[in-house]
Amino acid sequence: MAIRALIFDVFGTLVDWRSSIAAQAKSTLEPLGYSTDWLAFADAWRNEYQPAMEKVRSGQRGFCKLDVLHRDNLDIVLGRLGWHKVDEPTRQHLNLAWHRLQAWPDVAEAMAMLRQQFLLAPCSNGHIALMANLARHNHWHWDAILGAEIAQDYKPQAIVYQASARAFDLDLSETMMVAAHSSDLEAAAVAGLKTAFIGRPDEYGPGLGEHTATTTVDFEAPDLLALARQLCKG
Protein backbone atom coordinates (compact mmCIF):
# COMPACT_ATOMS: atom_id res chain seq x y z
CA MET A 1 0.00 0.00 0.00
CA ALA A 2 1.39 3.40 -0.99
CA ILE A 3 2.46 5.85 1.68
CA ARG A 4 0.11 8.85 1.71
CA ALA A 5 1.04 10.72 4.87
CA LEU A 6 4.21 11.41 6.82
CA ILE A 7 3.94 12.12 10.53
CA PHE A 8 6.94 13.52 12.35
CA ASP A 9 8.64 13.41 15.66
CA VAL A 10 9.53 17.04 16.37
CA PHE A 11 11.87 17.49 19.39
CA GLY A 12 15.28 16.42 18.11
CA THR A 13 14.04 15.32 14.68
CA LEU A 14 12.89 18.70 13.31
CA VAL A 15 14.18 21.14 15.92
CA ASP A 16 17.43 21.50 17.83
CA TRP A 17 15.87 21.73 21.28
CA ARG A 18 19.20 21.65 23.12
CA SER A 19 20.81 24.76 21.60
CA SER A 20 17.47 26.59 21.52
CA ILE A 21 16.66 25.96 25.18
CA ALA A 22 20.21 26.80 26.27
CA ALA A 23 20.11 30.09 24.35
CA GLN A 24 16.70 31.10 25.70
CA ALA A 25 17.51 30.10 29.28
CA LYS A 26 20.68 32.18 29.10
CA SER A 27 18.97 35.21 27.54
CA THR A 28 16.17 35.04 30.13
CA LEU A 29 18.12 34.27 33.31
CA GLU A 30 21.61 35.75 32.84
CA PRO A 31 20.33 39.38 32.89
CA LEU A 32 18.75 38.49 36.28
CA GLY A 33 22.19 37.54 37.64
CA TYR A 34 22.05 33.74 37.21
CA SER A 35 24.96 31.88 35.66
CA THR A 36 25.54 28.23 34.83
CA ASP A 37 26.49 25.88 31.95
CA TRP A 38 23.37 26.61 29.86
CA LEU A 39 23.67 23.49 27.71
CA ALA A 40 23.77 21.44 30.91
CA PHE A 41 20.69 23.40 32.05
CA ALA A 42 18.90 22.33 28.83
CA ASP A 43 19.98 18.72 29.34
CA ALA A 44 18.79 18.74 32.94
CA TRP A 45 15.38 20.09 31.91
CA ARG A 46 15.06 17.53 29.12
CA ASN A 47 16.16 14.71 31.43
CA GLU A 48 12.96 15.13 33.43
CA TYR A 49 10.85 14.70 30.25
CA GLN A 50 10.51 10.92 30.07
CA PRO A 51 9.92 10.37 33.81
CA ALA A 52 7.15 13.01 33.78
CA MET A 53 5.42 11.43 30.76
CA GLU A 54 5.81 7.97 32.26
CA LYS A 55 3.42 8.98 35.05
CA VAL A 56 0.78 9.70 32.40
CA ARG A 57 1.54 6.60 30.33
CA SER A 58 1.32 4.40 33.41
CA GLY A 59 -2.01 5.91 34.47
CA GLN A 60 -0.55 7.42 37.66
CA ARG A 61 -1.52 10.87 36.35
CA GLY A 62 -4.25 11.92 33.89
CA PHE A 63 -3.29 13.30 30.49
CA CYS A 64 -2.20 16.93 30.55
CA LYS A 65 -0.62 19.18 27.96
CA LEU A 66 3.16 19.05 27.72
CA ASP A 67 3.42 22.66 28.96
CA VAL A 68 2.25 21.41 32.37
CA LEU A 69 4.95 18.73 32.51
CA HIS A 70 7.59 21.15 31.21
CA ARG A 71 6.66 23.59 33.95
CA ASP A 72 6.86 20.98 36.71
CA ASN A 73 10.26 19.97 35.34
CA LEU A 74 11.50 23.56 35.13
CA ASP A 75 10.61 24.08 38.78
CA ILE A 76 12.58 20.92 39.66
CA VAL A 77 15.65 22.13 37.76
CA LEU A 78 15.52 25.66 39.19
CA GLY A 79 15.07 24.18 42.66
CA ARG A 80 18.15 21.96 42.28
CA LEU A 81 20.20 25.02 41.30
CA GLY A 82 18.87 26.82 44.38
CA TRP A 83 17.32 29.49 42.14
CA HIS A 84 14.17 29.75 44.21
CA LYS A 85 13.76 33.49 43.64
CA VAL A 86 13.07 33.22 39.89
CA ASP A 87 9.63 34.81 39.78
CA GLU A 88 6.40 33.50 38.29
CA PRO A 89 6.31 35.62 35.09
CA THR A 90 9.92 34.61 34.33
CA ARG A 91 9.10 30.94 34.83
CA GLN A 92 6.04 31.24 32.58
CA HIS A 93 8.03 32.99 29.86
CA LEU A 94 10.89 30.49 30.04
CA ASN A 95 8.48 27.55 29.94
CA LEU A 96 7.27 28.75 26.56
CA ALA A 97 10.83 28.47 25.20
CA TRP A 98 9.67 25.06 23.93
CA HIS A 99 7.24 26.93 21.62
CA ARG A 100 10.17 28.85 20.08
CA LEU A 101 12.70 26.14 19.16
CA GLN A 102 14.79 26.49 16.01
CA ALA A 103 14.56 23.95 13.20
CA TRP A 104 17.62 22.08 11.94
CA PRO A 105 18.87 23.79 8.76
CA ASP A 106 17.64 21.15 6.26
CA VAL A 107 14.02 21.08 7.44
CA ALA A 108 12.44 23.95 5.47
CA GLU A 109 13.62 22.71 2.05
CA ALA A 110 12.78 19.09 2.87
CA MET A 111 9.25 19.94 4.09
CA ALA A 112 8.53 21.92 0.92
CA MET A 113 9.50 18.89 -1.20
CA LEU A 114 7.61 16.37 0.92
CA ARG A 115 4.48 18.52 0.93
CA GLN A 116 4.16 18.05 -2.84
CA GLN A 117 3.67 14.32 -2.36
CA PHE A 118 2.34 13.61 1.13
CA LEU A 119 -0.02 14.84 3.80
CA LEU A 120 2.20 16.12 6.63
CA ALA A 121 1.56 16.37 10.37
CA PRO A 122 3.56 16.36 13.56
CA CYS A 123 3.13 13.27 15.74
CA SER A 124 4.82 14.73 18.77
CA ASN A 125 4.32 14.61 22.50
CA GLY A 126 3.98 18.38 22.28
CA HIS A 127 0.38 19.58 22.38
CA ILE A 128 -1.58 21.38 19.66
CA ALA A 129 -0.78 24.96 20.73
CA LEU A 130 2.92 24.20 21.17
CA MET A 131 3.05 22.63 17.70
CA ALA A 132 1.05 25.48 16.12
CA ASN A 133 3.43 28.02 17.67
CA LEU A 134 6.52 26.06 16.55
CA ALA A 135 5.09 25.95 13.04
CA ARG A 136 4.63 29.73 13.02
CA HIS A 137 8.13 30.24 14.43
CA ASN A 138 9.72 28.07 11.72
CA HIS A 139 7.32 28.82 8.83
CA TRP A 140 6.12 25.23 8.55
CA HIS A 141 2.87 24.32 6.85
CA TRP A 142 1.16 21.27 8.39
CA ASP A 143 -2.03 19.66 7.09
CA ALA A 144 -3.14 19.05 10.68
CA ILE A 145 -1.65 18.91 14.17
CA LEU A 146 -1.81 15.29 15.32
CA GLY A 147 0.03 13.40 18.09
CA ALA A 148 -0.32 13.19 21.85
CA GLU A 149 -3.14 15.67 22.46
CA ILE A 150 -5.58 14.12 20.00
CA ALA A 151 -4.72 10.65 21.39
CA GLN A 152 -4.74 11.84 25.02
CA ASP A 153 -1.65 9.77 25.78
CA TYR A 154 2.08 10.04 25.18
CA LYS A 155 4.38 8.24 22.74
CA PRO A 156 5.56 5.53 22.59
CA GLN A 157 2.02 4.31 23.42
CA ALA A 158 0.67 2.69 20.23
CA ILE A 159 -2.54 4.73 20.36
CA VAL A 160 -0.66 7.95 19.60
CA TYR A 161 0.67 6.68 16.24
CA GLN A 162 -2.60 4.93 15.40
CA ALA A 163 -4.83 7.89 16.26
CA SER A 164 -2.68 10.10 14.02
CA ALA A 165 -3.03 7.77 11.01
CA ARG A 166 -6.77 7.43 11.59
CA ALA A 167 -7.24 11.19 11.89
CA PHE A 168 -6.16 11.38 8.23
CA ASP A 169 -8.66 8.58 7.36
CA LEU A 170 -5.67 6.40 6.42
CA ASP A 171 -4.74 2.80 7.02
CA LEU A 172 -1.81 2.42 9.40
CA SER A 173 0.39 1.12 6.58
CA GLU A 174 -0.36 4.22 4.45
CA THR A 175 1.20 6.38 7.16
CA MET A 176 4.93 6.69 7.84
CA MET A 177 6.48 7.91 11.08
CA VAL A 178 9.67 9.94 10.60
CA ALA A 179 12.03 10.27 13.56
CA ALA A 180 15.65 10.55 14.63
CA HIS A 181 15.05 8.11 17.49
CA SER A 182 15.06 4.34 16.98
CA SER A 183 12.87 3.75 20.04
CA ASP A 184 10.12 5.99 18.61
CA LEU A 185 10.26 4.15 15.28
CA GLU A 186 10.29 0.72 16.88
CA ALA A 187 7.06 1.61 18.70
CA ALA A 188 5.51 3.05 15.51
CA ALA A 189 6.37 -0.14 13.59
CA VAL A 190 4.85 -2.34 16.31
CA ALA A 191 1.75 -0.11 16.12
CA GLY A 192 1.50 -0.92 12.39
CA LEU A 193 2.96 2.16 10.70
CA LYS A 194 5.75 2.45 8.17
CA THR A 195 8.93 4.03 9.52
CA ALA A 196 11.75 6.29 8.32
CA PHE A 197 14.88 7.08 10.32
CA ILE A 198 16.87 10.26 9.84
CA GLY A 199 20.16 10.98 11.57
CA ARG A 200 20.52 13.88 13.99
CA PRO A 201 24.05 13.14 15.17
CA ASP A 202 24.38 16.34 17.22
CA GLU A 203 21.06 16.26 19.09
CA TYR A 204 22.57 15.78 22.56
CA GLY A 205 25.81 17.63 21.76
CA PRO A 206 28.42 17.17 18.99
CA GLY A 207 28.35 13.53 17.89
CA LEU A 208 26.04 12.51 20.73
CA GLY A 209 22.80 11.95 18.77
CA GLU A 210 21.73 8.86 16.83
CA HIS A 211 23.68 8.49 13.58
CA THR A 212 21.96 5.35 12.28
CA ALA A 213 18.89 3.34 13.16
CA THR A 214 19.28 0.53 15.69
CA THR A 215 15.93 -1.01 14.71
CA THR A 216 14.53 -2.21 11.38
CA VAL A 217 13.00 0.66 9.40
CA ASP A 218 11.49 1.07 5.94
CA PHE A 219 13.65 4.04 4.98
CA GLU A 220 16.83 5.53 6.40
CA ALA A 221 18.70 8.72 5.50
CA PRO A 222 21.41 10.90 7.05
CA ASP A 223 19.02 13.87 7.38
CA LEU A 224 15.52 14.99 6.38
CA LEU A 225 16.56 16.51 3.07
CA ALA A 226 18.22 13.25 2.04
CA LEU A 227 15.03 11.40 3.00
CA ALA A 228 12.92 13.84 0.96
CA ARG A 229 15.14 13.21 -2.07
CA GLN A 230 14.76 9.44 -1.59
CA LEU A 231 10.98 9.57 -1.25
CA CYS A 232 10.25 12.18 -3.93
CA LYS A 233 12.44 10.88 -6.74
CA GLY A 234 9.70 8.40 -7.81
Add this chain to the structure above:
Amino acid sequence: MAIRALIFDVFGTLVDWRSSIAAQAKSTLEPLGYSTDWLAFADAWRNEYQPAMEKVRSGQRGFCKLDVLHRDNLDIVLGRLGWHKVDEPTRQHLNLAWHRLQAWPDVAEAMAMLRQQFLLAPCSNGHIALMANLARHNHWHWDAILGAEIAQDYKPQAIVYQASARAFDLDLSETMMVAAHSSDLEAAAVAGLKTAFIGRPDEYGPGLGEHTATTTVDFEAPDLLALARQLCKG
Protein backbone atom coordinates in the same frame (compact mmCIF):
# COMPACT_ATOMS: atom_id res chain seq x y z
CA MET B 1 -8.90 40.94 26.12
CA ALA B 2 -7.46 41.04 22.58
CA ILE B 3 -8.59 38.49 20.01
CA ARG B 4 -5.72 36.14 19.18
CA ALA B 5 -7.37 33.38 17.15
CA LEU B 6 -10.17 33.14 14.64
CA ILE B 7 -12.01 29.85 14.27
CA PHE B 8 -14.29 29.32 11.30
CA ASP B 9 -17.44 27.63 10.33
CA VAL B 10 -16.67 26.05 6.94
CA PHE B 11 -19.76 24.66 5.14
CA GLY B 12 -21.54 27.73 3.81
CA THR B 13 -19.17 30.24 5.45
CA LEU B 14 -15.97 29.41 3.54
CA VAL B 15 -17.20 27.03 0.84
CA ASP B 16 -20.19 26.98 -1.49
CA TRP B 17 -21.31 23.44 -0.66
CA ARG B 18 -24.52 23.66 -2.70
CA SER B 19 -23.03 24.38 -6.12
CA SER B 20 -20.05 22.09 -5.44
CA ILE B 21 -22.17 19.11 -4.43
CA ALA B 22 -24.60 19.65 -7.31
CA ALA B 23 -21.73 19.76 -9.83
CA GLN B 24 -20.02 16.66 -8.44
CA ALA B 25 -23.24 14.67 -8.15
CA LYS B 26 -24.02 15.53 -11.77
CA SER B 27 -20.53 14.68 -13.06
CA THR B 28 -20.53 11.39 -11.13
CA LEU B 29 -24.08 10.17 -11.76
CA GLU B 30 -25.17 11.65 -15.11
CA PRO B 31 -22.67 9.54 -17.12
CA LEU B 32 -24.26 6.49 -15.43
CA GLY B 33 -27.67 7.47 -16.83
CA TYR B 34 -29.17 9.26 -13.81
CA SER B 35 -30.87 12.62 -14.21
CA THR B 36 -32.48 15.02 -11.75
CA ASP B 37 -32.40 18.64 -10.55
CA TRP B 38 -28.85 18.47 -9.15
CA LEU B 39 -29.21 21.53 -6.93
CA ALA B 40 -32.28 19.91 -5.39
CA PHE B 41 -30.17 16.76 -4.96
CA ALA B 42 -27.58 18.82 -3.03
CA ASP B 43 -30.33 20.38 -0.90
CA ALA B 44 -31.86 16.99 -0.15
CA TRP B 45 -28.48 15.58 0.95
CA ARG B 46 -27.79 18.63 3.11
CA ASN B 47 -31.28 18.51 4.64
CA GLU B 48 -30.39 15.22 6.33
CA TYR B 49 -27.33 16.84 7.98
CA GLN B 50 -28.85 18.35 11.13
CA PRO B 51 -31.13 15.36 11.96
CA ALA B 52 -28.14 12.99 11.65
CA MET B 53 -25.97 15.12 13.95
CA GLU B 54 -28.83 15.52 16.40
CA LYS B 55 -28.64 11.79 17.13
CA VAL B 56 -25.03 12.29 18.24
CA ARG B 57 -25.69 15.50 20.15
CA SER B 58 -28.57 13.88 22.02
CA GLY B 59 -26.47 10.83 22.94
CA GLN B 60 -28.64 8.47 20.88
CA ARG B 61 -25.55 7.62 18.80
CA GLY B 62 -21.82 7.78 19.70
CA PHE B 63 -19.59 10.34 18.01
CA CYS B 64 -18.51 9.37 14.50
CA LYS B 65 -16.76 11.25 11.74
CA LEU B 66 -18.95 13.33 9.46
CA ASP B 67 -18.13 11.03 6.50
CA VAL B 68 -20.18 8.33 8.22
CA LEU B 69 -23.21 10.61 8.60
CA HIS B 70 -22.81 11.94 5.05
CA ARG B 71 -22.78 8.38 3.75
CA ASP B 72 -25.90 7.38 5.67
CA ASN B 73 -27.59 10.49 4.31
CA LEU B 74 -26.46 9.82 0.74
CA ASP B 75 -27.96 6.35 0.90
CA ILE B 76 -31.25 7.88 2.12
CA VAL B 77 -31.33 10.37 -0.78
CA LEU B 78 -30.43 7.77 -3.42
CA GLY B 79 -33.06 5.44 -1.97
CA ARG B 80 -35.75 8.13 -2.19
CA LEU B 81 -34.90 8.66 -5.86
CA GLY B 82 -35.14 4.90 -6.41
CA TRP B 83 -31.49 4.82 -7.51
CA HIS B 84 -30.75 1.58 -5.72
CA LYS B 85 -28.30 0.32 -8.35
CA VAL B 86 -25.68 3.03 -7.73
CA ASP B 87 -22.74 0.79 -6.80
CA GLU B 88 -20.53 0.92 -3.73
CA PRO B 89 -17.40 2.52 -5.33
CA THR B 90 -19.59 5.27 -6.85
CA ARG B 91 -21.22 5.95 -3.47
CA GLN B 92 -17.81 6.08 -1.79
CA HIS B 93 -16.44 8.47 -4.42
CA LEU B 94 -19.51 10.71 -4.29
CA ASN B 95 -19.44 10.79 -0.49
CA LEU B 96 -15.99 12.37 -0.67
CA ALA B 97 -17.41 15.26 -2.70
CA TRP B 98 -17.59 17.05 0.67
CA HIS B 99 -13.75 16.93 0.74
CA ARG B 100 -13.62 18.77 -2.61
CA LEU B 101 -15.90 21.79 -2.11
CA GLN B 102 -15.00 25.11 -3.71
CA ALA B 103 -14.35 28.21 -1.61
CA TRP B 104 -16.33 31.41 -2.09
CA PRO B 105 -14.24 33.80 -4.22
CA ASP B 106 -13.21 36.20 -1.40
CA VAL B 107 -11.80 33.55 0.94
CA ALA B 108 -8.21 33.19 -0.30
CA GLU B 109 -7.37 36.89 -0.10
CA ALA B 110 -9.13 37.28 3.23
CA MET B 111 -7.36 34.30 4.81
CA ALA B 112 -3.96 35.62 3.71
CA MET B 113 -4.69 38.95 5.44
CA LEU B 114 -6.11 37.38 8.61
CA ARG B 115 -3.16 35.01 8.91
CA GLN B 116 -0.84 37.97 9.45
CA GLN B 117 -2.65 38.85 12.66
CA PHE B 118 -4.40 35.77 14.07
CA LEU B 119 -4.05 32.06 14.61
CA LEU B 120 -6.56 30.43 12.24
CA ALA B 121 -8.39 27.12 12.46
CA PRO B 122 -11.61 25.60 11.22
CA CYS B 123 -14.22 24.94 13.91
CA SER B 124 -16.45 22.82 11.72
CA ASN B 125 -18.56 19.73 12.15
CA GLY B 126 -16.35 18.23 9.43
CA HIS B 127 -13.65 15.92 10.76
CA ILE B 128 -9.88 16.37 10.59
CA ALA B 129 -9.29 14.49 7.30
CA LEU B 130 -12.17 16.26 5.56
CA MET B 131 -10.85 19.65 6.70
CA ALA B 132 -7.25 18.75 5.73
CA ASN B 133 -8.43 17.70 2.26
CA LEU B 134 -10.56 20.85 1.82
CA ALA B 135 -7.53 22.94 2.80
CA ARG B 136 -5.40 21.22 0.15
CA HIS B 137 -8.16 21.61 -2.44
CA ASN B 138 -8.48 25.36 -1.77
CA HIS B 139 -4.84 26.15 -0.85
CA TRP B 140 -5.68 27.21 2.68
CA HIS B 141 -3.09 27.33 5.44
CA TRP B 142 -4.51 26.51 8.88
CA ASP B 143 -2.55 26.60 12.14
CA ALA B 144 -4.43 23.51 13.34
CA ILE B 145 -7.60 21.58 12.53
CA LEU B 146 -9.98 22.06 15.44
CA GLY B 147 -13.75 21.55 15.77
CA ALA B 148 -16.02 18.54 16.18
CA GLU B 149 -13.48 15.71 16.01
CA ILE B 150 -11.22 17.07 18.74
CA ALA B 151 -14.29 17.79 20.90
CA GLN B 152 -16.00 14.47 20.01
CA ASP B 153 -19.34 16.21 19.67
CA TYR B 154 -21.11 18.38 17.11
CA LYS B 155 -21.85 22.12 17.05
CA PRO B 156 -23.78 23.88 18.42
CA GLN B 157 -22.77 22.01 21.60
CA ALA B 158 -20.70 24.47 23.69
CA ILE B 159 -17.85 22.00 24.13
CA VAL B 160 -16.95 22.22 20.43
CA TYR B 161 -16.25 25.98 20.57
CA GLN B 162 -14.60 25.76 23.98
CA ALA B 163 -12.35 22.81 23.09
CA SER B 164 -11.16 24.72 20.02
CA ALA B 165 -10.20 27.81 22.03
CA ARG B 166 -8.46 25.69 24.65
CA ALA B 167 -6.52 23.72 22.03
CA PHE B 168 -4.79 27.01 21.18
CA ASP B 169 -4.10 27.60 24.93
CA LEU B 170 -6.37 30.65 24.74
CA ASP B 171 -9.06 32.07 26.95
CA LEU B 172 -12.52 31.79 25.43
CA SER B 173 -12.72 35.59 25.04
CA GLU B 174 -9.42 35.64 23.09
CA THR B 175 -11.02 33.43 20.43
CA MET B 176 -13.55 34.58 17.84
CA MET B 177 -15.95 32.32 15.93
CA VAL B 178 -16.58 33.43 12.35
CA ALA B 179 -19.71 32.15 10.61
CA ALA B 180 -22.43 32.98 8.11
CA HIS B 181 -25.08 31.45 10.40
CA SER B 182 -26.59 33.35 13.32
CA SER B 183 -27.47 30.13 15.17
CA ASP B 184 -23.81 29.02 15.17
CA LEU B 185 -22.70 32.41 16.50
CA GLU B 186 -25.40 32.54 19.13
CA ALA B 187 -24.16 29.20 20.49
CA ALA B 188 -20.51 30.35 20.34
CA ALA B 189 -21.37 33.53 22.26
CA VAL B 190 -23.23 31.56 24.94
CA ALA B 191 -20.14 29.31 25.17
CA GLY B 192 -18.04 32.41 25.93
CA LEU B 193 -16.36 33.21 22.61
CA LYS B 194 -16.32 36.42 20.62
CA THR B 195 -18.33 36.27 17.39
CA ALA B 196 -18.18 37.66 13.86
CA PHE B 197 -20.96 37.33 11.28
CA ILE B 198 -20.31 37.41 7.55
CA GLY B 199 -23.04 37.37 4.93
CA ARG B 200 -23.37 34.51 2.45
CA PRO B 201 -26.60 35.62 0.82
CA ASP B 202 -26.53 32.89 -1.87
CA GLU B 203 -25.74 29.86 0.30
CA TYR B 204 -29.07 28.09 -0.28
CA GLY B 205 -29.62 29.54 -3.74
CA PRO B 206 -29.69 33.14 -5.04
CA GLY B 207 -30.71 35.42 -2.17
CA LEU B 208 -31.61 32.50 0.08
CA GLY B 209 -28.68 32.69 2.53
CA GLU B 210 -28.33 34.91 5.61
CA HIS B 211 -27.63 38.52 4.66
CA THR B 212 -27.32 39.95 8.16
CA ALA B 213 -26.99 38.57 11.67
CA THR B 214 -30.18 37.91 13.61
CA THR B 215 -28.30 37.67 16.91
CA THR B 216 -25.94 40.06 18.71
CA VAL B 217 -22.36 39.70 17.44
CA ASP B 218 -19.06 41.49 18.08
CA PHE B 219 -18.34 42.11 14.39
CA GLU B 220 -20.43 41.95 11.24
CA ALA B 221 -19.44 42.28 7.58
CA PRO B 222 -20.99 41.53 4.17
CA ASP B 223 -18.29 38.92 3.38
CA LEU B 224 -15.00 37.56 4.72
CA LEU B 225 -12.81 40.02 2.87
CA ALA B 226 -14.75 42.92 4.34
CA LEU B 227 -14.33 41.37 7.80
CA ALA B 228 -10.59 40.96 7.22
CA ARG B 229 -10.32 44.64 6.29
CA GLN B 230 -12.23 45.59 9.46
CA LEU B 231 -10.09 43.42 11.75
CA CYS B 232 -6.70 44.11 10.17
CA LYS B 233 -6.89 47.88 9.80
CA GLY B 234 -5.76 48.39 13.40
